[in-house]
Amino acid sequence: MNQFQYVRATKPQAAIEVVAKDPTAAFIAGGTNLVDLMKRGVMTPQKLVDINRLPLNKIERQGNALRVGALALNSAVANDAQVREHHPLLALALQAGASGQLRNMATVGGNMLQRTRCAYFYDLSMPCNKRQPGTGCGALEGINRMHAIFGASDKCIAVHPSDMSVALVALDATVLVSGPKGDRQLPFADLHRLPGNTPEKDTNLLPGELITAVDIPDSPFAKHVHYQKVRERASYAFALVSAAVALDLDGNTIKAARLALGGVAHKPWRLAAAEQVLVGQPATEASFRRAAEVAMQGAKAFKHNAFKLKLAPNALVQALKTAAAA
Amino acid sequence: MKEQAQPKHIGAGMNRVDGFQKVTGAAKYSAEYELPGLAYGVLVGSTVAKGRITSLDTKAAAGAPGVLAVVTHLNSPKVPGFTPSGKDPSQPQTVGGRLQVFHDDKIRFSDQPIALVVADTLERARYAARLVKAQYAKEAHQTNLLEAKSFLPTQAKQNPKSPMADYQRGQGDAYQGGALKVESEYIIPTEMHHPMEMQSITAHWEAADRLTLYDKTQGTQGTRRDFAKEWNLPEENVKVVATFVGGAFGNALHSWPHESAAIIGAKVTGRPVKLMLTREQMFTLVGYRPYTWQKIGMSATADGKITAITHESVGQTSSYEEFTESTLAQTRMMYQAPNLATRYRIAAVDVSTPIWMRGPGEATGAFALESAMDEMAYLLKLDPLEFRLRNYTDQDPEKNRPWSTKFLKECYQAGADRIGWRKRQLQPGALREGDWLLGYGMGVGTFGAHRGAAQVSARLLPTGRVLLQCATTDIGPGTGTAMTQIAADTLGLDPARITFELGQSGFPKAGSQGGSSTVNTVGQAVQDASRALLDKLRQQAAAGNAAFGSAAPADVVFTDKHLTLKGNDAARVAYADLLRQPDAGFVLVESKPDGADQQKYSMYSFSVHFAEVAVHVLTGEVRVRKLVSCADAGTIVNEKTAANQMKGGAVGGIGMALMEHAIIDDRYGRYVTKDFADYHVPVHADAPAVEVYFVNQPDPHVNALGTKGIGEIATIGVAPAIANAVFNATGKRVRELPITPDKLV
Incomplete structure (x- = not known):
């Protein structure tokens, strides 16, 4: 692991400012994926901004939607009474993911933003355009039994590993984002990208943007x-x-x-x-x-x-x- | 005689003597010794599979905070036992020896250690290790066994009695002429060890010529021998401590590069060096079950008598060291087949050296043999159990001599009853529950009831406790507990007053813990030492009280402070008085197997495993719903720890059958399955209740205890039982493990 600075944010805006200004900085919440990637040297942020103390872990009704805070734990969401009653698909998807220990650490925002588990992305001595643009895709002609069958490019055939996100895209969720230029919302289906020529970009988030919550609209899909x-x-x-x-x-x-x-x-x-x-x-x-x-x-x-x-x-x-x- | 009395402790399910230490964290494993001045080592691995190191930049690493040394082939001290580089070209490709770490610039496999960073903290060592930069002159490598150029007979072939030598009885390859024949190829992929405790060592030069190793090993004296030789030291100058081992399934039966590296690091820095492998390094530096191709040809008569079997296999080894195992041993002796041939070959590829992995070669071979038995049973439209009974061997068809004991039929019956074999339908796919197809399968296992020589010392302490010592290890089966039970019954002493110490090379001689041989070997030595101690105490007590002189050893009774005699309370000698005599209350006994019995009988443990599986019709997922494992393992010393071994072996078999698969990208010669996200072992949800049945009949020829060994037969035969059950459920015969959903959908 490289050496890095660690700061703890108490206000969303302060956290956003730090990360927006410093391209080598990264948010950290549960850390269940980022810390692994740092240990292996796949990601080498110079500064970690710990957002765990931000008040973003509520699960509450907002108009015609259920708003799930970005820092709500996977296990808390899976066990939430409103989620289970109105959006059981989300609870099922969360329970299918990872292990009990990981669900107790991982947050909703972090779950969406986890990186691919492609072995070539993880091994620094093999090519990977996502990790190091221009080096090639190791999986394309390599061991690709876990890889994509839709929307791949000749630059990257990795898949997104999240279970929760599959439920959220089905449920027409909306992602709430705060950034250096203010707040915005984007449909969940537009959060993640296809690899195209820039597989290093997993999402359409801009530098410094922080996911604060996800809204799941009321629907007849509860049974x-x-x-x-x-x-x-x-x-x-x-x-x-x-x-x-x-x-x-x-x-x-x-x-x-x-x-x-x-x-x-x-x-x-x-x-x-x-x-x-x-x-x-x-x-x-x-x-x-x-x-x-x-x-x-x-x-x-x-x-x-x-x-x-x-x-x-x-x-x-x-x-x-x-x-x-x- | 005492030993003819009803055993009180042998056979009982006594709790582990070290259970409390283990669950409270008091048990000290090799990475938990904190020595003054302890430093930490981290290995840097090669990123290419074959070639030469052309440059190594260690400046940044050496200058990083806390770094004490960066050892490479450019600056490593001369290790006296390392031989000059270069192989004798007249020798076969696979012949060689252990990797000589930091000895030359040659790369033989990907992740071969090229540098060791030693620092004052683990974090600093890990950080600096990332700063080491290497450049290579790559050479074309071959990591694919099936594409390897030559399949070679082994050096072991030179010994005609070896299970690796070519074997034939009757006509060779006679199956080819059979009217009813099966001819199939099977593949076992590379499977990785991954016990809970990763391999670790703390190396400490206590003086320039005295070395202490706190090491994860299955054999303290084997490790001592290897490193005494490597450093040209008298064996007594090397001390190896392995009091607790956090699971080892063959991976600690060999000495590995990280151990040599830690010793070198300690030499260079003058400080004790601790080196624990990462989970990722466990894939490349401590051996694995080798990728193995097999082919079986079998013919039979219409009424279900096997007429011929030919079984061939090719296993992988490294380019620098020959590894062989008894893949074809079971085929030679399990079924009555008048014509039988086995041909074992190896091929050297550019990977690290494999090693035995639980069940070792026999488990690999049993997957092919027991799958082929199932295929033939279907061809004959026979119940696979009935087919096995029609080819049952009442004496060893390989060596033409009687079995010491064989209760496999009893195992068949017990297992069939417990799994509900009657529910099984001959027609695949006939049983269904909703979207799940149900199937039943069986697989047989066998392993030699090996016994070697061992020494055990026994000493009466002034407190009236008895201390026994032996250099053997306990890799998890509960060796200390079993030995305590044996000593308790022999001495007639409360187990709470017996201490059995193990895991130090300085203790009396024992081989490594492996090959299901420890209870057979050390257990008998414990019984013999306990008897000898009892008799010596009786004789020594006679000096103080004549009644002891004429007493039988079995009549000696231990009280709190005195030795006394059964039915003669007046005969008493205080321990304090007894122990005043020179060499009092101490024996050192060596036990050896009876050579004549070993010539006369074929000695094997036997097992059969029955599986009930469910296969999802749409997703191809396989769930093992029930496993029944039945064993003829001779006397069961501890029914609880023995059953625990059987269950662990069965779960290992689930991993083999359904998920374990280390995959190399041959273009780079590197594994793409390098952590537990990609290399799957069973989780709790994959392991059903495993029902265990022991025949528990003593074998009078292996040893006086009647034991035969459990560890290997717990796994051998499980994978084919599951594969056969999958066929029974689906009609799909998967001959390349693991049986993942993609192969069934």
């Missing part, structure tokens, strides 16, 4: 939901693929649907076209299978991850079956 995470062991593993689904049912007819996949792209992957396919259809496996086929349009596999072309639609179908029966 028929499921988060299906397929992984190589029963717990504590990143997804091979995951599916967040929510249905609004009238009897057995689908009024509306929200679908997203995780573990398939550089960002949580919302499936708008597949959602439309389901509207007005009966909640049957045949309908789900048709939607899953639409969902997979444009998917492209690499040497080791062709199984995702089959696993992802299967996970979607399984999630929809479970959600419909809920």
Whole structure:
């Protein structure tokens, strides 16, 4: 680990000023990802601004939405009564992530901003455009069974590892941001980027911008939901693929649907076209299978991850079956 | 005789004698010795897999705060035991020896240590290690076993009795002519050790020619021998302490580069140096289960008699050291097959040297053999259990001699009853619960009931306690507890008054803890030493009280302050008086196996594992719902710690079957699975209840205790049981482990 300065912020604006002025500074909250990256020398901030004391951990109603503070712990959100009643999909996704110990440290903001788990990103002696632009993508022709099938570029085929974000993109959440130029909001789907030619940029946040909260709008998706995470062991593993689904049912007819996949792209992957396919259809496996086929349009596999072309639609179908029966 | 009396402690589930120390943190592991002036070492690894170091810039590291030394091949002191660089070109490619760290500029595998940074704190050493910069002249490397140029017979082949030598009975490759035959290839990927405690050593030169090592090792005297030789010291000048070992499954049966490096670092700095590997370095510096390709050809008659088996394997080793294991041993003796051939080969690739990993080669071989047995049973439309019974061996078909004991049929029956084998359907995919397909499978394991020579000392203390000592280690199975139970029954003494000390090279002689041999070997030495002590005490007491002279050793009774006799309370000799005699109350006994019995009988432990699995029809996820492990391991000394070993071995088998897989990117010769996020071992949710059954029948030929050994058979056969259950559930035969969802979806 490199040597670094450590400062503790008590006001959001003060924290933002420090990081906005100093490109080598970084916010730290739970530190469950950043500290690992620093130990390995993948990230080398010269200054850490500890934001844990900022008053950003409330979970409360705001108009037609539930506002979850950026510093709310993953475990606190997963266990929150309002979250469980109105947005159970979010609770399910959070519980599928990491381990109990990590959920007790990790924050909502940090969860969104965690970096990819691509092995080439972590190994300083291998090429990685995300870690060091211009060095090439190690995974493209390398070991890529965990990698993207949607939206990849020849510069980067990494996937975003968050489970929580897959639920939030399905639930049409909005991210609240404070920055040196004031506050702004952006749809959750616009927070993360596709790699394109600049895979070093994970998100559309500007220098110094701090996520303060996420708003989850009221919706009819409180009952028929499921988060299906397929992984190589029963717990504590990143997804091979995951599916967040929510249905609004009238009897057995689908009024509306929200679908997203995780573990398939550089960002949580919302499936708008597949959602439309389901509207007005009966909640049957045949309908789900048709939607899953639409969902997979444009998917492209690499040497080791062709199984995702089959696993992802299967996970979607399984999630929809479970959600419909809920 | 005492030993014929009903054992009181042997067999019981006595709590671990060191359990309290372990759960309270009082147990001291090798990285927990705080010596005055202690310094910390951190290794810097090569980033290329093959080539030469052309330049090393250590200036920044050497100048960093707190740094005491940066050792490289450019400035390392001469290690007397290191041989000149360069290999004898007339020798096969794989022959060589342990890596000679910092000895030359040659890189033999990625992450080979190229520098050791020693500093006054761990953090400063770690920081400075990052400042070391190296440049290399890269050479083309080969890290892919299947693409390696030559598959070589091993040096061990020169010994025709070795399980690595080519073997044949009847006609070679006779299976090819069989009408009903199976011919399949199997792959076991590289699997990593990763016990909870990472490898660590604290090296301390107490004088220029006296070295003390607090080291994670499975053999204190093996480690002593290696480093005495490396530094050209008399063995008595090297002391190795391994009182507690935080899990070791073969990874501490060998001496590794970090140990040599720490000793060099301590020499250079004149301070004791502690060096603990990182989790990442555990992938490259302490051995692993080697990637192994296997092929089995098997033929049988329509009524289920095996007519021929050919089993071939190729395992990987490093380019500088030959590693071999008994991958094909089980195939030669498990089933009655008149025509049988085994051919074991190795190939050298540019990786670090592999090492035994629990079950070692036998577990690798059993995956192929027991999978092939299942394939043949399906071909014959026979219940796989019935197929095994039709080819059961009542005597060893390899050596044509009787088994010392074999209760495998009893294990089959007990396991089949417990798993509910009757529910199993011959037709794959016939059982289903919702979206989950259910399947049942079995796998058999065996391992030699090895026994070597060991010495144990026993001493009566003035307090009436008995202290036994032996250089053996306890890597987790509860050795100290088992030895205390054996001594308690033999001495007729409360276990609370017995102390068994282990884990120091200066204690009486013992081999390393490995190969399921410790209770067979050291356990018998403890029994023999305890008997000898009892008899010596009786004789010495006779000087003070004649009644002892004619008493049987078993009649000697220990009270708080006196030795007395059963049924003769008047005969009393105070410990204080007894111990006044020279050399009183002390024995040192060596126990050796009976050579004649070893010639006459084939001695093996046996196990069978039954698995019930569920496979999701859409996601391909496999869940092991139940495991039953049954063992014929002779006398069970401690039913609780023995069952614990069986359960641990079974969970290791789940890892083998379903998730463990270290992957190298061959372009760089580097692992891409270098932490627990990428290299998966089972978590609690993956481990179902494991039901354990012991036949618990003594083997009269291995030793007087009747033990045969448990550690390896706990794992051997588990992976194929699960793989066979997956086939029974899905009809998919996965011949390359692990069985991950991508292979089933």
